[in-house]
Amino acid sequence: xxxxxxxxxxxxxxxxxxxxxxxxxxxxxxxxxxxxxxxxxxxxxxxxxxxxxxxxxxxxxxxxxxxxxxxxxxxxxxxxxxxxxxxxxxxxxxxxxxxxxxxxxxxxxxxxxxx
Amino acid sequence: xxxxxxxxxxxxxxxxxxxxxxxxxxxxxxxxxxxxxxxxxxxxxxxxxxxxxxxxxxxxxxxxxxxxxxxxxxxxxxxxxxxxxxxxxxxxxxxxxxxxxxxxxxxxxxx
Numbered sequence: 001x002x003x004x005x006x007x008x009x010x011x012x013x014x015x016x017x018x019x020x021x022x023x024x025x026x027x028x029x030x031x032x033x034x035x036x037x038x039x040x041x042x043x044x045x046x047x048x049x050x051x052x053x054x055x056x057x058x059x060x061x062x063x064x065x066x067x068x069x070x071x072x073x074x075x076x077x078x079x080x081x082x083x084x085x086x087x088x089x090x091x092x093x094x095x096x097x098x099x100x101x102x103x104x105x106x107x108x109x110x111x112x113x114x115x
Numbered sequence: 116x117x118x119x120x121x122x123x124x125x126x127x128x129x130x131x132x133x134x135x136x137x138x139x140x141x142x143x144x145x146x147x148x149x150x151x152x153x154x155x156x157x158x159x160x161x162x163x164x165x166x167x168x169x170x171x172x173x174x175x176x177x178x179x180x181x182x183x184x185x186x187x188x189x190x191x192x193x194x195x196x197x198x199x200x201x202x203x204x205x206x207x208x209x210x211x212x213x214x215x216x217x218x219x220x221x222x223x224x225x226x
């Protein structure tokens with residue numbers, strides 16, 4: 001069975017500091033991996049995705065993530081955090097059945113940014 | 116603008132009543148999904164549909180029902196059999212081999 005672990009429930013960083021959010025997954029084949037961000041009471045927005053190819057993936061808002069197969073990880077990074085990055089971040093892993101993707105989401109990491 | 120709409124944003128229901136949540140997309144996506152989100156539990160899949168008139172149970176389908184009569188629409192009914200229906204419900208859609216796009220969500224509260 002596929003699963004995702006986000007070990008940090010809550011992280012606080014200062015504005016301008018670097019950020020790394022951890023994601024470990026379990027999946028039986030080559031995974032498709034995603035990072036989504038959610039502001040309170042809102043839907044999820046895709047930050048970036050990994051399907052294949054280059055293991056360092058660039059996303060929106062200055063985020064990047066690196067797929068490390070040997071460590072079953074897909075950590076999200078940003079070199080300099082802005083106050084507007086405060087939100088909840090979800091990692092997801094999945095594959096496809098027919099035309100639909102079956103995703104398993106982690107429990108999320110809530111990011112707080114101090115000024 | 117293309118996107119996914121969910122209505123209403125807030126919904127209140129008395130115990131024992133069925134309630135239907137709306138989800139519409141104009142992205143021409145084949146697949147649509149319903150998730151339930153509870154604090155600290157991430158998203159859990161309720162139902163998904165790959166094509167019109169076809170849908171499959173997800174991980175927590177008990178107490179829920181869906182229909183897919185049109186490609187654009189995938190309504191979710193929360194029945195009285197759902198023991199703990201208060202939650203945030205998210206609808207999503209996707210093209211094959213692409214990411215899922217999410218709607219803004221509906222917060223359901225059972226009084």
